[in-house]
Amino acid sequence: MLNDRRSHGLWERTAPPPSATERLARDIVADVAIVGAGYTGLSTALHLSERGLRVAVLEAVEIGYGGAGRSTGLVNAGLWVMPSVLKERLGPVYGGRILDLLRDSPRLVFEIVDKHNISCELKRAGTIHCGEGEKGAAEIRERARQWQELGAPVRVLEPEEMRAKTGTSFYPAGLLDLRAGTIQPLAYVRGLGRAAIAAGASVFTGSPVDRIAREGGVWRLTTQGGSVRAKWAVLSTDTYTSRVMPELRAQQVAVPFFHVATAPLSDNVRRTILPEGQGAFDTRTVLGAFRIDDAGRLIVGSAGALRGTGAAIHRRWALRHIRALFPQIGEVMLEHEWYGRIGMTSDHLPRFHAPAENMIAVSSYNGRGIAPGTVFGRELARHIGGDVPLEGMFLPVTSPRGTPFRAIREGYYEVGSQIAHLPPAR
Numbered sequence: 001m002l003n004d005r006r007s008h009g010l011w012e013r014t015a016p017p018p019s020a021t022e023r024l025a026r027d028i029v030a031d032v033a034i035v036g037a038g039y040t041g042l043s044t045a046l047h048l049s050e051r052g053l054r055v056a057v058l059e060a061v062e063i064g065y066g067g068a069g070r071s072t073g074l075v076n077a078g079l080w081v082m083p084s085v086l087k088e089r090l091g092p093v094y095g096g097r098i099l100d101l102l103r104d105s106p107r108l109v110f111e112i113v114d115k116h117n118i119s120c121e122l123k124r125a126g127t128i129h130c131g132e133g134e135k136g137a138a139e140i141r142e143r144a145r146q147w148q149e150l151g152a153p154v155r156v157l158e159p160e161e162m163r164a165k166t167g168t169s170f171y172p173a174g175l176l177d178l179r180a181g182t183i184q185p186l187a188y189v190r191g192l193g194r195a196a197i198a199a200g201a202s203v204f205t206g207s208p209v210d211r212i213a214r215e216g217g218v219w220r221l222t223t224q225g226g227s228v229r230a231k232w233a234v235l236s237t238d239t240y241t242s243r244v245m246p247e248l249r250a251q252q253v254a255v256p257f258f259h260v261a262t263a264p265l266s267d268n269v270r271r272t273i274l275p276e277g278q279g280a281f282d283t284r285t286v287l288g289a290f291r292i293d294d295a296g297r298l299i300v301g302s303a304g305a306l307r308g309t310g311a312a313i314h315r316r317w318a319l320r321h322i323r324a325l326f327p328q329i330g331e332v333m334l335e336h337e338w339y340g341r342i343g344m345t346s347d348h349l350p351r352f353h354a355p356a357e358n359m360i361a362v363s364s365y366n367g368r369g370i371a372p373g374t375v376f377g378r379e380l381a382r383h384i385g386g387d388v389p390l391e392g393m394f395l396p397v398t399s400p401r402g403t404p405f406r407a408i409r410e411g412y413y414e415v416g417s418q419i420a421h422l423p424p425a426r
């Protein structure tokens with residue numbers, strides 16, 4: 001029986017409370033105004049504040065309300081696509097830059113967690129990318145080859161080791177990536193918020209920005225209760241963008257992705273599933289993910305939205321999926337559920353925009369935003385601080401473009417798309 005219908009599910013239940021924040025209720029001045037309090041906005045705020053700049057973060061709802069507070073919590077290096085694809089799609093200059101920047105990106109997350117004592121169930125045991133079937137296993141071997149060529153500490157797990165490390169015999173091969181880890185994502189983003197505030201940033205929640213306009217050579221960001229005037233404006237609203245810059249969303253397909261979490265498993269079963277504490281995700285077209293939290297709950301995620309007719313379908317699918325992957329689990333109860341939207345682009349790459357003077361935006365992490373969002377935030381701060389010119393940044397500046405057939409593609413993922421991807425019943 002599910003007893004938790006909160007929008008951030010288990011994460012809301014187990015995260016430390018957020019810092020006390022207020023709505024913006026007056027007109028203020030800052031050096032930099034940041035829209036959106038997720039990993040990107042708060043990492044930017046933290047790094048700018050550490051440089052001594054005056055920062056105001058405006059968040060429509062609450063810290064971590066968007067993807068940041070709903071994610072699986074897998075802190076992975078690189079981007080969703082393979083290293084070779086980055087060079088193919090971005091060319092040698094930007095492809096090389098982004099690889100250099102993100103090849104060890106989890107390290108920055110871990111450093112921030114350590115430096116600011118963020119309590120977020122951090123495990124540095126790596127992640128396992130599970131290959132489904134022969135095709136998935138071949139993809140894993142190719143990923144391993146490419147990362148090993150770049151000197152990354154990754155290796156292929158063959159069937160027996162896969163079974164021992166994951167607790168399922170469903171996947172013939174996996175990629176163990178020792179750079180990676182897992183966090184409680186809402187706890188991490190709240191910790192980032194606390195660190196940014198401690199460094200001097202002002203964070204206003206319940207303060208959606210309705211309008212951004214150029215006034216007297218600075219940006220004026222207006223909310224219902226007040227406004228911020230700032231030399232710089234940073235848009236870090238990604239797939240949860242509302243009210244301003246609809247173009248950021250127009251270039252994405254928002255794939256709904258849900259999680260369920262079981263009641264804490266018995267010690268006997270617990271010891272068989274991901275006993276070393278890695279998080280796992282797979283190579284299916286409709287990606288699946290699984291991990292364990294500190295209390296021993298199994299968390300499983302897949303594409304779909306828990307609303308309308310989709311909710312019951314996805315819950316049933318999740319139970320069947322859990323039993324098929326882990327027959328040793330026996331009777332199992334789901335305790336928590338939640339879902340969010342993952343912003344995908346046609347080439348599976350994030351976007352960097354500079355729509356006007358002293359205005360920048362980064363978005364579209366394609367399901368891998370924890371480490372990249374944290375690193376990009378630091379890089380945005382370096383750009384604003386004058387260390388890196390626009391043309392020296394991690395991605396080329398592009399203009400947002402619409403995605404053809406967006407509504408149709410979002411509808412496909414909404415209900416039941418993963419039914420075709422069930423592991424065979426045992």
Ligand SMILES: Cc1cc2nc3c(=O)[nH]c(=O)nc-3n(C[C@H](O)[C@H](O)[C@H](O)COP(=O)(O)OP(=O)(O)OC[C@H]3O[C@@H](n4cnc5c(N)ncnc54)[C@H](O)[C@@H]3O)c2cc1C
Pocket residue numbers: 035036037038039040041058059060061062063064065066067068069070071072073074075076207208209210236237238239240241242243244257258339340341342362363365366367368369370371373
């Ligand atoms: C279900 C799910 C699972 C995921 N799993 C993983 C994972 O395991 N590993 C991984 O690396 N990534 C994962 N991701 C992706 C990751 O969560 C996102 O890439 C990341 O959250 C993007 O961070 P962000 O700070 O750019 O945006 P967000 O975290 O989405 O934050 C944007 C914020 O902007 C605010 N906002 C929007 N409009 C306005 C406005 N007008 N005024 C003020 N505020 C506004 C929103 O309220 C929101 O809080 C997952 C995402 C989802 C949804």
